[in-house]
Each structure stands twice: as C-alpha cells, then as structure tokens.
Amino acid sequence: MEKSPLAIYEEHLARGELAYQYSLDAGKAVFYPRVICPFTGSDRLEWRTASGLGTVYATTVTHPQQGAPYNVALIDCDEGFRLMSRVEDIDPMAVKIGMRVRFRVHKPEGDEPPYPVFVPAEAAP
Amino acid sequence: MSGLQRGGAAIVGAAESDLGAVVDGLNPIDLMAQGIHRALADCGLALRDVDGLLCATTQSRTSGLSLSEYLGISPAFIDTTILGGSSFMFHVAHALAALQLGLCTVAVVAYGSTQRSVGRRQASMREVNPHETPYRPFLPSTAYALAASRHMHEFGTTREQLAEVAVAARQWALKNPVAWEKKPLTVPEVLGARMVSYPFTVRDICLVTDGGGAIVMTTPDRARSLKKPPVYVLGCGQAITHANISSMPDLTVTGALPSGRDAYAMAKLGPADIDVLELYDAFTINTILFLEDLGFCPKGEGGRFVEGGRIAPGGELPVNTNGGGLSYCHPGMYGLFLLIEAVRQLRGESGGRQVPCETAIAHGNGGVLSSQSTVILGTAATV
Numbered sequence: 001m002e003k004s005p006l007a008i009y010e011e012h013l014a015r016g017e018l019a020y021q022y023s024l025d026a027g028k029a030v031f032y033p034r035v036i037c038p039f040t041g042s043d044r045l046e047w048r049t050a051s052g053l054g055t056v057y058a059t060t061v062t063h064p065q066q067g068a069p070y071n072v073a074l075i076d077c078d079e080g081f082r083l084m085s086r087v088e089d090i091d092p093m094a095v096k097i098g099m100r101v102r103f104r105v106h107k108p109e110g111d112e113p114p115y116p117v118f119v120p121a122e123a124a125p
Numbered sequence: 126m127s128g129l130q131r132g133g134a135a136i137v138g139a140a141e142s143d144l145g146a147v148v149d150g151l152n153p154i155d156l157m158a159q160g161i162h163r164a165l166a167d168c169g170l171a172l173r174d175v176d177g178l179l180c181a182t183t184q185s186r187t188s189g190l191s192l193s194e195y196l197g198i199s200p201a202f203i204d205t206t207i208l209g210g211s212s213f214m215f216h217v218a219h220a221l222a223a224l225q226l227g228l229c230t231v232a233v234v235a236y237g238s239t240q241r242s243v244g245r246r247q248a249s250m251r252e253v254n255p256h257e258t259p260y261r262p263f264l265p266s267t268a269y270a271l272a273a274s275r276h277m278h279e280f281g282t283t284r285e286q287l288a289e290v291a292v293a294a295r296q297w298a299l300k301n302p303v304a305w306e307k308k309p310l311t312v313p314e315v316l317g318a319r320m321v322s323y324p325f326t327v328r329d330i331c332l333v334t335d336g337g338g339a340i341v342m343t344t345p346d347r348a349r350s351l352k353k354p355p356v357y358v359l360g361c362g363q364a365i366t367h368a369n370i371s372s373m374p375d376l377t378v379t380g381a382l383p384s385g386r387d388a389y390a391m392a393k394l395g396p397a398d399i400d401v402l403e404l405y406d407a408f409t410i411n412t413i414l415f416l417e418d419l420g421f422c423p424k425g426e427g428g429r430f431v432e433g434g435r436i437a438p439g440g441e442l443p444v445n446t447n448g449g450g451l452s453y454c455h456p457g458m459y460g461l462f463l464l465i466e467a468v469r470q471l472r473g474e475s476g477g478r479q480v481p482c483e484t485a486i487a488h489g490n491g492g493v494l495s496s497q498s499t500v501i502l503g504t505a506a507t508v
Contacts, residue, residue, distance in 0.1 A: 060270035084371040097278040
C-alpha cells in the first residue's frame with residue numbers, strides 16, 4: 001500500500017474537499033475511510049468527492065469544565081454516509097436535527113490535520 | 126447463542142468487593158481477589174476448586190495473568206474478553222459454554238476498578254480517533270447525549286422523562302445500604318444540576334466510583350450441593366453494532382433488540398415472564414432504550430413508560446433495584462453488579478428492596494451503546 005486511507009482523506013481535505021469511499025461491490029458509500037468495505041469485505045473502494053451538503057442527524061451541546069459550551073453533531077451527508085462533526089456560525093443550542101448544513105474545512109493551528117465542520121446551508125456562500 | 130443449554134450452569138456465589146472510594150493503595154486486582162474470596166465464601170467453595178477464570182478491567186493490560194499470579198492458580202479455562210461494561214455478561218455465556226463442555230468445573234467471573242481513586246483519565250487508555258477526537262466529544266457522555274437527542278426528536282421523549290429514570294434509581298438506592306448516594310433526588314433537581322452534554326445534567330449520568338466483585342458459576346449437579354440456592358442461567362444473547370457513536374446504524378435502536386431476542390429464545394421466556402430487571406443505566410436514556418428493545422414497551426414509548434414511578438419502588442415493574450449505575454455504584458464497567466443484584470433478588474437476599482421474583486434479566490451495555498449482552502436468570506422453579 002502506498003498511502004493509507006487516512007492520508008488520502010486528509011490530502012483531499014487540504015484541497016478543500018470532503019472525500020469518502022464508495023464500495024463498488026456494495027453500491028454504497030463507506031465512511032470512515034478504510035482498507036476493506038464493511039458491507040462486503042471487498043477491497044474495491046473508490047474515492048469520491050462529496051457535494052458537501054448534509055442534514056443534522058443528532059446533536060448535543062457539550063459543556064467543558066472550563067470554556068464555552070460547543071456543538072457536537074452527527075451529519076448525514078447527501079451521498080449516504082454519516083460523520084461526527086460540529087455546526088459552526090450559530091448558537092450551539094440552535095443546531096437542530098433535520099437542519100440542512102454545508103461542509104467547510106477547518107484548519108487548526110499548528111501541526112493538527114484539517115478536519116470537516118459544517119455551517120447552516122442557507123448561510124454558506 | 127444456539128449451542129448453549131438452558132439451565133446448563135448456575136451462579137452459586139456472588140459478592141461485591143469494597144465499593145465507593147476504597148482505601149489508598151488498593152489496586153483493581155486486589156478488588157477482584159477480594160470479590161472472589163467473598164463470592165467463594167458465599168457458596169462454600171475454596172480457591173483450590175476454581176479451574177475457570179474470567180475477568181476484565183481497563184487498568185491491567187493482561188489482567189488474566191495478573192489475577193492468576195495473585196491468586197496462585199493456573200486455571201484450565203481462562204477468558205479475558207473485554208467489550209466494555211457488558212463484558213461480564215459475555216463472560217457468563219462463555220463460562221456456561223466452558224462448563225457445559227467440561228473445560229472447567231468451577232468458574233469465577235471477576236472485576237475490579239479504582240477509577241475514582243486514580244481518576245478517570247488514569248483508569249482507561251485514551252484512544253485518538255481522527256474522525257471524532259477533533260470535535261472534543263466528552264466520551265462517553267457526548268455519545269449518549271447524541272442518542273438521547275435523536276430519541277427526543279423522533280418520539281417526543283422529554284428531559285423530565287429522562288429525569289424520572291434517575292429519580293427511580295435514587296429511590297431504590299435509598300433502600301440499599303451500600304449505595305453511594307444517600308439523599309433523595311427530585312425531577313427538578315435533576316433538571317437543575319450542572320449541564321454536561323445536553324440533554325444530560327450530571328444527574329443523568331452514572332457515578333464515578335471504585336469497586337469490584339465476583340460471581341461463581343458451576344454445573345447444575347454441583348450447584349445443588351452448595352450453601353445457597355442455585356441461580357440458573359436460562360438464556361444468553363449478545364450483539365455488537367459498532368464501536369464509535371458515529372458508526373451506530375440507528376441511534377434509537379440498540380443491539381439489545383437482537384441480544385434480548387436470542388436470550389428470550391434460549392430461555393423460552395418472553396418479557397411478560399420476567400419479574401425483575403437489572404438494566405445497564407450508565408445514562409438515563411439507557412434504561413428507556415433497553416426497556417423498549419427488550420420488549421417491555423413499544424419503540425418510542427420508553428419515556429412515557431417510566432413516568433409516574435412505574436420503575437421505582439412500589440411501581441409496576443421493578444428496574445435497577447440496587448440503585449443502578451446512577452445511584453449505587455459505577456466503577457467504569459458496571460455489568461457485573463447487575464448480575465450480583467439479580468442473583469440476590471432471586472435468592473431473596475435483597476432486604477428492604479426485595480421484590481417477589483423467580484426470573485430476572487441482567488442486561489449489559491458496553492462502549493457507547495456498542496456491545497449489548499443479555500442474561501436471563503431463574504430460580505430452581507424455572508428450570
């Protein structure tokens with residue numbers, strides 16, 4: 001193997017893309033990226049780029065011991081995969097199940113790799 | 126679990142180790158050993174009789190080695206399956222199989238944790254998941270809160286209904302002399318407590334205590350010759366649906382549905398035949414989910430089902446009669462305590478919290494609703 005699934009995923013993110021795998025044998029999206037399709041056991045996994053549109057499936061506001069409460073959500077992407085993320089640009093308690101959201105890349109400071117976050121779809125450019 | 130024999134083994138001894146906040150310097154293996162000593166005394170067997178050892182803890186990488194060395198035994202059968210808090214229900218099924226096959230004749234299942242004394246961060250290894258860790262989920266609370274959000278959205282479950290679960294657990298705990306919590310609790314107090322991850326306040330979430338214990342299992346023939354009435358293993362079922370909450374197929378349906386179905390099939394019993402329920406209540410939503418998935422009410426009705434004290438002392442359905450992980454004891458992997466309480470109830474040893482019963486469910490949950498394992502137990506009258 002030349003590159004790990006995680007490395008390929010992060011390369012896409014660095015280019016501003018939300019990538020996922022598509023199992024040719026299962027005919028279904030696979031997320032998180034992996035070596036083997038969990039539906040069939042096949043290794044025929046094709047990389048695809050998501051539209052970036054999705055719907056909030058579940059949401060909570062976590063209250064740290066110190067600092068401001070923040071949103072943690074599960075997002076169902078239109079291509080048929082789910083991921084953990086957060087919805088930004090609105091009050092964390094205003095994030096509602098069923099809300100349409102759009103992906104954007106979050107680039108943390110320092111050496112941490114970029115990761116996907118979401119914003120309300122209508123507010124996005 | 127086809128292949129397992131209904132009533133093919135019995136639990137003959139059960140005991141907790143020291144609980145709550147244990148004295149300085151005790152480690153999880155000390156607590157396992159103390160639990161084993163007490164559980165063997167409970168049934169009149171000795172360490173030399175033990176040839177099967179099953180154990181789990183997050184604080185020892187090779188607990189089967191550590192515990193064998195500590196006890197000075199070389200067990201013929203050993204199993205250190207670790208799948209979170211439900212591990213001990215898996216152990217019961219594995220011990221039943223081993224006893225049935227003659228791989229051992231007396232098996233002990235043991236647990237120990239000093240997570241309160243050493244701190245949660247020290248008690249379990251931190252695992253980084255590149256697809257979850259960046260969002261700073263406070264695990265496991267954030268994951269269960271996501272499940273609760275979905276249940277509230279789909280079925281109209283309310284925070285007050287979740288709080289009813291905590292209040293019922295507290296009422297049971299007040300009847301248990303070794304329970305951690307000693308003061309009454311009300312619904313407004315649950316709602317007004319410190320928010321941890323919406324909709325959960327700290328009162329919707331299990332305790333952080335030390336603790337351990339053990340149960341002793343043997344063959345039915347041998348069980349009948351021992352000190353206490355045997356408690357028979359009537360049914361076992363198990364299911365794993367995911368490891369991380371982002372991979373749980375449906376946040377409102379747990380693996381308790383298939384694990385319960387398999388356990389009922391093996392026991393040849395249904396929900397209406399079960400007298401007392403010990404359900405893994407790491408969070409208030411758990412009790413609601415498991416009441417639904419184990420068939421005590423329809424899917425989505427769990428919140429309404431627990432209203433009005435239905436699962437509290439004096440209610441229609443006795444659930445978590447020891448006070449649960451919410452108010453009695455929760456050292457991180459709580460499953461063994463559900464089995465201990467079910468055994469005590471079936472023997473009639475539960476004192477002021479005793480309910481009339483011939484059958485019990487001990488349902489274990491592990492990870493973030495990830496592993497589910499159901500054990501149905503019964504008195505001699507049920508075999």
